Every structure is written in C-alpha cells, then in structure tokens.
Amino acid sequence: MARTSRRRQAAKLMGKPSVKAESSLDKLKGNEDGRISKLPNDILVNILDRLDFRDVTRTSVLSRRWSQLPAKLSRLKISARDFMPSETSISDDELDEKLVRINAANAAVVKATKSMLAHRDPGGCTIRLLSTAFYLRDDAPISIGHTVGNAMATHKVEKAEFTVLTEKEHKVIPDDALNFGARFVSFFNECLNAFAGLTRLDLANLRFVKSDYVSSILVTCKQLHYLGFHNCDTSDWITLQVEHAQLSELSIVDCRFDMVELTWVPKLTWLAFLFWRSSQELPLSLGYVPLLGVLRLSNLARTMHKMVKLSTLLHETSVRDMTLGFKCEKIWVQPECLTRRQAYVFQQLRILNLLNIPEGYDLTWTMFFLEAAPSLEELYMTVIDHPCEMIMDEEKRRKGYYCDNKGVEWESSSSNFKHQRLTKLTIFCFQSENYMMSHVRRVMEAAVNLEDVYLYDRLTCSRCRDVEPLKPIRFPEASRQRCWVEKQIRGDIESLATVHFLATDVIRDDHLARIPRGY
Structure with missing residues (x-):
C-alpha cells in the first residue's frame, strides 16, 4: 500500500512530460529536499522516463543520487531537434546558418548517445526504447549507428528507432535528394548491425540511384514494426514489392514508385498511402495483409487521375477504420x-x-x-x-x-x-x-x-x-x-x-x- 501511495504521489508531482526544460528542473529542485527526495529510485526513474532528454541531463546537477539515475532509464529518446534553437526557425534558404546549428545538434546527439549508453550496466535494466533522431550529415550518423549497434549487442533492447533527417526539408530538388540518398546508403552499409535490430525507421527526402537499395532496407531490417518513407524514390521508377514478417505499420507519403505491392505482410495493421500525384492510377496493390485494420489514403487529384474503386482495392482486406483525404480538390473515389x-x-x-x-x-x-x-x-x-x-x-x-x-x-x-x-x-x-x-x-x-x-x-x-x-x-x-x-x-x-x-x-x-x- 505504501508503494502504491508513493507512485500516486510521484504521478501528481510529475504527471506530464515537461514543455520547457526550466520548468521541469525547477520542480525537481524545489522538491529535492522535500517529498520527492524520499521516493525510491524506481519511482524517480519512472519520473525521468517521462521527461525529454535535455530535462533528464539537467537533473544530474541536483545531487550525486540524481546523477546516477539516467543510467537506469528504460526509455532513451535523443533527438537533434531538441538541440536546435526553438525561438527562431531557420528556413532552407538560410542554409549556411542552418548547417552550423545542425552540425552542433548532431554532435550533441553523438555525445549524448555515447554517454548514456557507456554508463549502463550490460546486465542491468532492460532498455525498453532507444530512439535517436539525427541529421544525415558528415560522420555523425555512422558514429550513432555504431554506438546503437554495440548497445544492441551488449544490452537487452526491446525497441530501437532511427529518424533520419535532412538539412533541407521543403525545397528539395532532385540533386539534393540524390545527395541525401548517397549519404544514407553509405550510412546503411556501415551500420548493418544496427539496422538489423531496428524496430522503427523513418526516412525522408531520399532518392536512390539503384532500385535494390529500397529492397535492401526491407531485407536487412528484419525486426521493423514501423517503416516510413516521405518524399522518397529511385532514379528509375520501380515496383516496390513489400514482403516482411514483422512489419505492422507502413507509411508512404509523397513518394514516386511505379507501384507498391504489399505482397506478403502478415502482421500489417496500419497503412498510410498519401499522394500519388505523378501516377494516373492509384499505384497500390494489397496482397496478403489479413490483419489490415486502419487505412489512410489521400491525394490531390487532377484531370489525369483516374477514379479509384475501393471495392477492387480492398477485396482481400477487413479494414475497420478508413480515412480518405481530398486536399480540397477533385473527388477521386468512385x-x-x-x-x-x-x-x-x-x-x-x-x-x-x-x-x-x-x-x-x-x-x-x-x-x-x-x-x-x-x-x-x-x-x-x-x-x-x-x-x-x-x-x-x-x-x-x-x-x-x-x-x-x-x-x-x-x-x-x-x-x-x-x-x-x-x-x-x-x-x-x-x-x-x-x-x-x-x-x-x-x-x-x-x-x-x-x-x-x-x-x-x-x-x-x-x-x-x-x-x-x-x-x-x-x-x-x-x-x-x-x-x-x-x-x-x-x-x-x-x-x-x-x-x-x-x-x-x-x-x-x-x-x-x-x-x-x-x-
């Protein structure tokens, strides 16, 4: 009963993740000598698991006891975006200034990832989630990949996630996408061990010179539960055949593939397929997806787009929750x-x-x-x-x-x-x-x-x-x-x-x- 009471007390003190680092740290400082300092370590770790990474690192200054807690966290979420200035947004047009900030943010992610994992006891607490988001710049991704790969080999990691960012997000021209795609291929080939253990992978703004690179992701990342492509394609349009034993969520947004065939995805439950602007017909075929329950489809249809007969698309599925988007333009459902x-x-x-x-x-x-x-x-x-x-x-x-x-x-x-x-x-x-x-x-x-x-x-x-x-x-x-x-x-x-x-x-x-x- 006392343990339950302490958990409830902790929940009241730190019920929600912080929005501002200062506010969360102030709460902890204000309570360090009071009620919160009397809580056992597992409750304090539970509190830290609810904070973003920058808040967690700042708590180490509170006391020696607090400095030892981050090594026991079960959820490690480290994002380069958290190290970017939030007070002003830097547009793609101000690339030189943006690159300076990006390089600094990437360096911070590398340092934080190495530091957090180096102090953990390999036989200690399970890492429930190891999530990193970083920019595809210089050697930082490879350094992060090796660190995460080593962690997978020496610790028990339940979920591992990569979110791969690019310095340009909006005005990405084909040459940019080719450059980003080449960087990703180098990163991927250098860190196959890390990719083999990923459960979630988010990719954006990549163009691959060879079509088999996309298939390689599916073959190598055998543990994936979620895969996201945004504004990705290949130099030669391909039919992307998806066969994956573990994949449960797939998001393909504004990508240019000749056809996406979900040939055999037995655990797929959630699918988003948004914007096939360059194709006259919906370039999606649903094969063996017996568990598909949630479907998201959207397109900005023009005169060349053919109407979609949903009865043909969904003939082998049991969709329970469906979203259809029209972008304020032509209705494309027949x-x-x-x-x-x-x-x-x-x-x-x-x-x-x-x-x-x-x-x-x-x-x-x-x-x-x-x-x-x-x-x-x-x-x-x-x-x-x-x-x-x-x-x-x-x-x-x-x-x-x-x-x-x-x-x-x-x-x-x-x-x-x-x-x-x-x-x-x-x-x-x-x-x-x-x-x-x-x-x-x-x-x-x-x-x-x-x-x-x-x-x-x-x-x-x-x-x-x-x-x-x-x-x-x-x-x-x-x-x-x-x-x-x-x-x-x-x-x-x-x-x-x-x-x-x-x-x-x-x-x-x-x-x-x-x-x-x-x-």
Missing part, C-alpha cells in the same frame, strides 16, 4: 452500386473519416459508404477550401490540369435505404448552406439509430488566417439561427438524434484525433 459479391469488402468498416472535401458540391455521393458498410458506426466529414494551399489562378490551374468540377455524382439504387448501426455523425466546417443541411437530413433519415449529430464551426488554419475566404462563412452562431437550421434539417422526419452546434475552440477529445493533419 461511388459504386455494389453487387453481393463486392459487398463483403466493407462489412468490417466501423469508422470513416472524409477529409478536406471541396466546398459547394453535392454530398450525396458519401451515402455510398452507408449503403456499402452496414456496420459503420461513426462518420466524420470535413468540408473546407484552404485558399492558403490551393492554386487559385485560373491560368495556373489550367496548366496544372486542375479540375473545374470537383464533385462526383451518384444515385442510390435503393429509395428506402435504412442503416441500423450508425450512431454518430460529425461534420467539421459546417455551414448553413442548402447542400449541407440537406445532406445531414439525408443521413438522419437513413440512420434510424443515430444518436448524435455534431456540427462544428470552421476549423482555424494559421496559414489561412490572413487570407480572404473564398466566400462568406455561414455557421449559425445565435440560438435563433441554430433553431432555424435544425428545423430545416429535421423537417418532418422522425429521428431521436440530438443535434449539437459546436465552436472549434473547444473540441471534444474523441473528435480531436479526426481533425485533418497533412491530408
């Missing part, structure tokens, strides 16, 4: 009238999130999902135009093959369709426009057991803040307006669902995870 043979594809779907649907277009096509997915319980929709990231100039849109008509038409084959399982409808950026109100009414009429309809005001976008909206925003603010909108929605339909009008300054916790980020 609504279907499913045959009985196709219908089983959506039998397991429970949660559907439709992100950044362009404004002003009929939403009837989304009813396809209700008819196709009899087990659907939650439907989320975000209907918004982001002028900050949209191409607005008509000439540029024409040259870029952007679509004038972004909508898609669909007509149900059943006039009296009823859905039994949907209980929650949530729409972000709701407006009292006829096409939106009629769609909410349509869903309420079909979903006979609907319990709640959440209609949120427009989401705030920091980049759109100073940009004039494309048209006036019409969210019902006053009570009288809301009563009128709800009356228009309900009409004479019989529905027990409660309609909630909500501002976006306070969003329910269960809805936060469904707000679009990067889609």
Whole structure:
C-alpha cells in the first residue's frame, strides 16, 4: 500500500512530460529536499522516463543520487531537434546558418548517445526504447549507428528507432535528394548491425540511384514494426514489392514508385498511402495483409487521375477504420452500386473519416459508404477550401490540369435505404448552406439509430488566417439561427438524434484525433 501511495504521489508531482526544460528542473529542485527526495529510485526513474532528454541531463546537477539515475532509464529518446534553437526557425534558404546549428545538434546527439549508453550496466535494466533522431550529415550518423549497434549487442533492447533527417526539408530538388540518398546508403552499409535490430525507421527526402537499395532496407531490417518513407524514390521508377514478417505499420507519403505491392505482410495493421500525384492510377496493390485494420489514403487529384474503386482495392482486406483525404480538390473515389459479391469488402468498416472535401458540391455521393458498410458506426466529414494551399489562378490551374468540377455524382439504387448501426455523425466546417443541411437530413433519415449529430464551426488554419475566404462563412452562431437550421434539417422526419452546434475552440477529445493533419 505504501508503494502504491508513493507512485500516486510521484504521478501528481510529475504527471506530464515537461514543455520547457526550466520548468521541469525547477520542480525537481524545489522538491529535492522535500517529498520527492524520499521516493525510491524506481519511482524517480519512472519520473525521468517521462521527461525529454535535455530535462533528464539537467537533473544530474541536483545531487550525486540524481546523477546516477539516467543510467537506469528504460526509455532513451535523443533527438537533434531538441538541440536546435526553438525561438527562431531557420528556413532552407538560410542554409549556411542552418548547417552550423545542425552540425552542433548532431554532435550533441553523438555525445549524448555515447554517454548514456557507456554508463549502463550490460546486465542491468532492460532498455525498453532507444530512439535517436539525427541529421544525415558528415560522420555523425555512422558514429550513432555504431554506438546503437554495440548497445544492441551488449544490452537487452526491446525497441530501437532511427529518424533520419535532412538539412533541407521543403525545397528539395532532385540533386539534393540524390545527395541525401548517397549519404544514407553509405550510412546503411556501415551500420548493418544496427539496422538489423531496428524496430522503427523513418526516412525522408531520399532518392536512390539503384532500385535494390529500397529492397535492401526491407531485407536487412528484419525486426521493423514501423517503416516510413516521405518524399522518397529511385532514379528509375520501380515496383516496390513489400514482403516482411514483422512489419505492422507502413507509411508512404509523397513518394514516386511505379507501384507498391504489399505482397506478403502478415502482421500489417496500419497503412498510410498519401499522394500519388505523378501516377494516373492509384499505384497500390494489397496482397496478403489479413490483419489490415486502419487505412489512410489521400491525394490531390487532377484531370489525369483516374477514379479509384475501393471495392477492387480492398477485396482481400477487413479494414475497420478508413480515412480518405481530398486536399480540397477533385473527388477521386468512385461511388459504386455494389453487387453481393463486392459487398463483403466493407462489412468490417466501423469508422470513416472524409477529409478536406471541396466546398459547394453535392454530398450525396458519401451515402455510398452507408449503403456499402452496414456496420459503420461513426462518420466524420470535413468540408473546407484552404485558399492558403490551393492554386487559385485560373491560368495556373489550367496548366496544372486542375479540375473545374470537383464533385462526383451518384444515385442510390435503393429509395428506402435504412442503416441500423450508425450512431454518430460529425461534420467539421459546417455551414448553413442548402447542400449541407440537406445532406445531414439525408443521413438522419437513413440512420434510424443515430444518436448524435455534431456540427462544428470552421476549423482555424494559421496559414489561412490572413487570407480572404473564398466566400462568406455561414455557421449559425445565435440560438435563433441554430433553431432555424435544425428545423430545416429535421423537417418532418422522425429521428431521436440530438443535434449539437459546436465552436472549434473547444473540441471534444474523441473528435480531436479526426481533425485533418497533412491530408
């Protein structure tokens, strides 16, 4: 009982990771001679495990006892980003100044990684997580790789992660990507032992001269549970065949492969495949992925992009949670009238999130999902135009093959369709426009057991803040307006669902995870 009481006391003192190093250190200093100093070492280590690395290193000045605790930590997270100045961001255009900071941050990561691992007892505490993030510069990655590889050989390490960063993140030209790719290959070849033990690998902005380098990652990193590619490709477009016994999460964002074939990934549960801008068709094939439950697809579709038939893509899967993003442009999903043979594809779907649907277009096509997915319980929709990231100039849109008509038409084959399982409808950026109100009414009429309809005001976008909206925003603010909108929605339909009008300054916790980020 005393031990439980001490744990609760520690949780109250250090319940959340620190945001500022000074604040966390001050808390510890203030309590060093008080309650916290009376706690046993395992509780203090548990507290340190909740802090970021810079906070942990600063605690060593508190006392001799505190200086010995970092060697007992079970979670080591060391990131070069933590050593970069946070008060001002340095753009890619200021590369010389940025490189000075990057080299210093990398040196700090090398020093910290060596120091933290050198003082550990090989027969002591298990390292639950060893995570390092560093820039692909000079010899620092190889030094980190050797240190981590040695740690894997001499200590018990449950999870090991590399996040490989590049000095340019936004304006990466092909020559930059080729350079970064060559650096990574040298690093990879020098540190095969470390890569063989990794459980998570994040890569960005790499172009490989030879296509087999990508396959080598999959072959060498046999313990991977997560693999992320962002803005990666090969000089000669390839079909990337993924066969991996342990991989459970795969993220491919803005990459240019001719085709990605998930041939045999028996433990894959989560897949994000975002932006196939250079391909006319979705360059993704789902083979043996029997456990795939969460799927994220998004694209900025133009006139050359072909519509995607989800029944064809998902025919061998049991997806339960699906997110589809449209980047405020053309709807690229082909609504279907499913045959009985196709219908089983959506039998397991429970949660559907439709992100950044362009404004002003009929939403009837989304009813396809209700008819196709009899087990659907939650439907989320975000209907918004982001002028900050949209191409607005008509000439540029024409040259870029952007679509004038972004909508898609669909007509149900059943006039009296009823859905039994949907209980929650949530729409972000709701407006009292006829096409939106009629769609909410349509869903309420079909979903006979609907319990709640959440209609949120427009989401705030920091980049759109100073940009004039494309048209006036019409969210019902006053009570009288809301009563009128709800009356228009309900009409004479019989529905027990409660309609909630909500501002976006306070969003329910269960809805936060469904707000679009990067889609």
